[in-house]
Amino acid sequence: MKGALDGVTVLDFTAMIAGPYCTRLMADAGAEVLKIEPLEGDYIRTRAPIRAGESVYFGVLNAGKQSVALNLKKPEGVELAKQLAAASDVVVENFRPGVAKRLGFDYTALSAINPRLVYCSISGYGQTGKYASLPAYAPIVHAASGFDIANMSYQGAERPMKSAIFVADYLTGVHAFGAICAALVRCSRNPDDTDKGEYIDCALMDAMVGMLGYEVAEAQGPASGPRPLYQAVRTLDGFLMVAPISQGNFEDMADAIDRADLKSDPRFALPAARSTNWQALMDEADRWASDKTLDQAESIMVAFGVPHARYQSARDVLSSEYALERGLFATVGSGSAEICVTNPPFRMEGVGTAGRVPALGEHGRSVLERVLGRGPADIEQLIREGVLGRADNSENAEE
Numbered sequence: 001m002k003g004a005l006d007g008v009t010v011l012d013f014t015a016m017i018a019g020p021y022c023t024r025l026m027a028d029a030g031a032e033v034l035k036i037e038p039l040e041g042d043y044i045r046t047r048a049p050i051r052a053g054e055s056v057y058f059g060v061l062n063a064g065k066q067s068v069a070l071n072l073k074k075p076e077g078v079e080l081a082k083q084l085a086a087a088s089d090v091v092v093e094n095f096r097p098g099v100a101k102r103l104g105f106d107y108t109a110l111s112a113i114n115p116r117l118v119y120c121s122i123s124g125y126g127q128t129g130k131y132a133s134l135p136a137y138a139p140i141v142h143a144a145s146g147f148d149i150a151n152m153s154y155q156g157a158e159r160p161m162k163s164a165i166f167v168a169d170y171l172t173g174v175h176a177f178g179a180i181c182a183a184l185v186r187c188s189r190n191p192d193d194t195d196k197g198e199y200i201d202c203a204l205m206d207a208m209v210g211m212l213g214y215e216v217a218e219a220q221g222p223a224s225g226p227r228p229l230y231q232a233v234r235t236l237d238g239f240l241m242v243a244p245i246s247q248g249n250f251e252d253m254a255d256a257i258d259r260a261d262l263k264s265d266p267r268f269a270l271p272a273a274r275s276t277n278w279q280a281l282m283d284e285a286d287r288w289a290s291d292k293t294l295d296q297a298e299s300i301m302v303a304f305g306v307p308h309a310r311y312q313s314a315r316d317v318l319s320s321e322y323a324l325e326r327g328l329f330a331t332v333g334s335g336s337a338e339i340c341v342t343n344p345p346f347r348m349e350g351v352g353t354a355g356r357v358p359a360l361g362e363h364g365r366s367v368l369e370r371v372l373g374r375g376p377a378d379i380e381q382l383i384r385e386g387v388l389g390r391a392d393n394s395e396n397a398e399e
Contacts, residue, residue, distance in 0.1 A: 003030020064354025069389025
C-alpha cells in the first residue's frame with residue numbers, strides 16, 4: 001500500500017538531528033525526500049558509532065532519503081536549490097535564523113515561485129525576537145526551558161544532572177512532522193486556493209516548554225503536597241520500575257509484596273496520604289525486592305497485575321521480544337554494511353523504513369536529470385565547477 005505522503009516531494013535543507021528526524025519520518029510515510037548537503041556532507045556523517053566507514057548515527061536519521069550535494073556558496077548552487085523548491089511540495093530547513101533569507105531561499109522568496117509551498121523552519125528559539133540569533137543545541141535548550149532544573153529538583157540533587165539524550169531535538173522533529181502534515185491536509189482541502197501555502201516556525205525551546213505541563217501549572221500555584229517520584233526498586237541483579245498510580249494499582253502492589261496491612265495504613269490508604277509518604281512506600285517495595293532476583297520480582301508483579309517494567313539498556317531493547325513483535329527496528333544498507341535503524345514510532349498501512357542510507361551526493365545526477373531536466377553535459381559542467389558534488393565510489397552510489 002502506498003504511504004500517506006506518497007507523491008509529496010520534500011526538499012530537505014536540514015542537518016544534525018531535529019530536522020533530519022522530521023524528514024526521516026516523512027520519508028517513512030512515503031514522501032520523496034531530497035536531502036541537500038554541503039559538498040563535505042552533513043556533520044553527522046562523521047559522528048560515531050562508525051561501521052564499515054559509515055556513521056550508524058547518520059543512518060538512523062537519514063535512511064530512505066536521496067542525497068544531493070550542492071555548494072550553496074555559489075550562485076549556481078542557490079539557483080539549483082530554488083529550482084528544486086519550485087518542483088517540491090515541502091521545504092524544511094534548520095539554518096540559523098536569517099541564513100535562508102541571505103541565501104535567497106527563505107519562505108518569502110520561494111513562495112513567490114511556488115505559492116502552495118509548505119515551508120518549515122526549525123531553530124532553537126524561533127525565527128523572530130531577540131533570542132532568535134542565539135546559538136542553541138538540545139542541551140542548551142534543556143537548561144533554558146526549565147527541564148533540567150525540574151529534573152534536578154525531582155532527583156534531590158545539588159546541580160543539574162548530566163545527560164547525552166537530546167530530547168529537544170527528537171521532540172521538535174516530531175512536532176515539525178505533525179505541523180507539516182497538518183498544513184498539507186489543509187492545502188489538499190483547498191485545491192482551488194493555488195496561492196496559499198504555509199509557513200511553520202518550529203522552535204526547540206517551545207517544544208520543551210510544551211512538555212512541562214505539570215511544572216508550568218505548579219509555577220502558577222504551588223501544589224498542596226509533594227509530587228510522587230517514580231524510582232527504581234533494587235533487586236539482587238537489576239532494577240524494576242513499579243508505578244502504583246491508581247488506588248487499585250496500590251492495593252495490587254500491597255498484595256504482591258505480601259503487605260496487605262499497607263492498605264489500611266493511614267500513611268498510604270488514600271491518594272493524598274500516599275503522595276506525602278511516597279518515599280516510605282517505595283522503601284517498602286525496596287525491602288521486599290532486596291532478596292529476590294529480577295526475574296522473581298517481575299513474575300510476582302505480573303501475577304498481581306502491578307504496572308511495572310524492568311530497566312533495560314538500548315542493547316536489551318534491540319533484541320527484545322517486544323521490539324520484534326512491534327517491528328521497532330529495520331535493517332538497511334549503509335555503504336558496504338548493514339545497520340539497524342528505528343522504524344517510525346507509529347503504525348499504519350504504508351508506513352515503514354523507506355530504504356537504505358544514501359551516500360553523499362549519490363542522487364545528485366538523477367535528481368537534476370529527472371526533476372530539472374538537466375542533461376549529462378550540463379551536469380558534468382556543474383560538477384567541474386564545484387557546484388554539484390559527485391557521488392562517492394561506494395558500491396551503491398550512482399557513479
